[in-house]
Amino acid sequence: MSQEYGFDLVLFQRSEGIAALQKANDFSQKFGLVLNDAEISALTERRFESLKSVGRVEFGEGILPKIIYTFADSPYLMKDNYFTMLDELQDCFYYYKNENCDVLSDDEMLSLMRQLFDNKAEGVIYKLCDLLTERFCGFAEETEEADEEGDE
Amino acid sequence: MNYFLPDASELLSAEESAVVQAKLWQLFKYRASCYLMNESTSMPESVAQELIKSICFTLGLALKAEQRSVRFLLDANFDALFRRGIRVIEADVAKAKRLLRIAKAGSPQIRNIYFEDTLNSISDFQKKYFYYYFAHEITCCIDYLLCTSVPEELFGVEYICEYLRRIIAENIFLACFEVQKVKSLLCHNHGHYKTMPLNLCEPVFINALGLALAGKEPRRLTLESSDCEKASAVIAIGGEAAIVQAAEQLCESLKISDAFAKRYFCNVAASQAIRLVGASEQGCLNNAFV
Secondary structure, X not given: OHHHHOOOHXXXXXXXXXXXXXXXXXXXXXXXXXXXXXXXXXXXXXXXXXXXXXXXXXXXXXXXXHHHHHHOOOXXXXXXXXXXXXXHHHHHHHHHHHHOOOOOOHHHHHHHHHXXXXXXXXXXXXXXXXXXXXXXXXXXXXXXXXXXXXXX | OOOOOOOHHHHXXXXXXXXXXXXXXXXXXXXXXXXXXXXXXXXXXXXHHHHHHHHHHHHHHHHHHOOOOHHHHHOOOHHHHHHHHHHHHHHHHHHHXXXXXXXXXXXXXXXXXXXXXXXXXXXXXXXXXXXXXXXXXXXXXXXXXXOOOOOOXXXXXXXXXXXXXXXXXXXXXXXXXXXXXXXXXHHHHOOOOOOOOOOOHHHHHHHHHHHHHOXXXXXHOOOOHHHHHHHHHHHHHHHHHHHHHHHHHHHHHOOOOOHHHHHHXXXXXXXXXXXXHHHHHHXXXXXXXX
């Protein structure tokens, strides 16, 4: 896409994303969760890979700072798994954003993820993914049923 | 950017291009957040592509309307330029509405379902045209073929206006002939002309052009073999220039005063020239006429 329009999206997003993550670090520090420069850089790169793999484009600073603000006080996030968890939560967010056809806003999506993550998923990412799949498949069925009822 | 702000990369250095891209990025971010009502920071790539196309198209329209070069973008306030582009689009939408009324009022008394469906679809264009976000889209179904199609570099309402101008020109041309003669010519050309995706004007124009080349009354619409021979002799001497000149004479003899229509049919004649010259050289010009 960037080449097609002579418009390098990634270039702009990268610098904005890094600055926002550094700012989010100040917040997460309160919970003993800090990303070093290498981790910030790696997460920023992973963001583009993740977006590319699900065919999405992001503008602004990215979803990672919001993930940090939403999940920083979760009992399941710890110093040792912080980087990996953020990476997986980011993947999960973009994937299920597509799966729910953008019906949920970012905030609604993160709030749902946090609620499931802390409760039924018990801080396990694959369980969270299963629950989200269940939720959105259910949502799709409900929508179809509602559409059918509407047609009638 | 390359599609709607043509030759930008040629006129701007790499540094200048980066300045324009940075401004475009800021505008895209703002437009994208408006589109998502600030509820999301990401969107499917396909939607982002359309938004960028639309922004570039709108900026390009503003530049065109103000007769400014791409270099103007270096110092321009993109938000303001975008708003001016939107105003150009709104004016064009109003123009398209007027053109549609004229096109409908001047429709030939000859039925063709593709012609009717296309005009009906253009009637709905405005309702489906979300120019704040998808200004480059052609939100209607255009199935009716023209004598010469609208250039591919036109999009959105620009395309619709140009399409309607061409339809009006063709209507003006067809109105110069007796309906029965046109119907019988079309029927001879294709028995099911009412339900086929074909242009009503082209066969009429070609025959009238042939008669003009032969120095005969174009309203007659039928060519004798002697007319074909005369037309062939004129083409053999004058080539494409003679064909275009005959189109000009044809418009004059039909008393077509509309400047766009005159220019349009000269272009149609020029686009048919290769075929007519070729047929003339092969000695089968009569096959080019109906």
